Amino acid sequence: MTNHARDIHFTLNGRPVSARVESHLDLVDLLRRLNLFGARESCGQGLCGCCTVLVDGVAVSGCLTLAQLVDGKAVATVEGLDASGALSPVQQAFIDEGAFQCGFCTPGFVLMAHQLLRENPDPDDGEIRDYLAGNLCRCAAYPEIIRAVKTAARRMRETQPA
Ligand code: FES
């Protein structure tokens, strides 16, 4: 049986990467081969948001995205949120507000919260709920997650240059 493997080239958190990729491989599994474990596969059906990855700035389900399709694109994961290796304001706020229990869903929430705050620096509770509706938390840490997003938003606004 032929697996139709081919070489792809893309940027991963800003760095150029090349990989030989089989046609059936999904993006989450490719990231794991590259030692990035932030995006997690849970439902495997595009329903839970645990596998969220940004491709050319757009959030996709890594479990439903064939790895070969990111050829030539820019892929960003939770590991690349701050190039310095420091925690991003959203990550710090999730810790400060206790916005997780098991933490399995957290990378997906954090990535989507970043997207939200890029588009809307001062979201209200309803806007946060709507934007994060595609992310499920089985530990039901939703109140703390909403609080964390608001805390991160406030801190980011306060530190923005006038
Ligand atoms: S594992 Fe991809 S959406 Fe749930």
Ligand code: FES
């Ligand atoms: S913290 Fe456990 S699934 Fe969200």
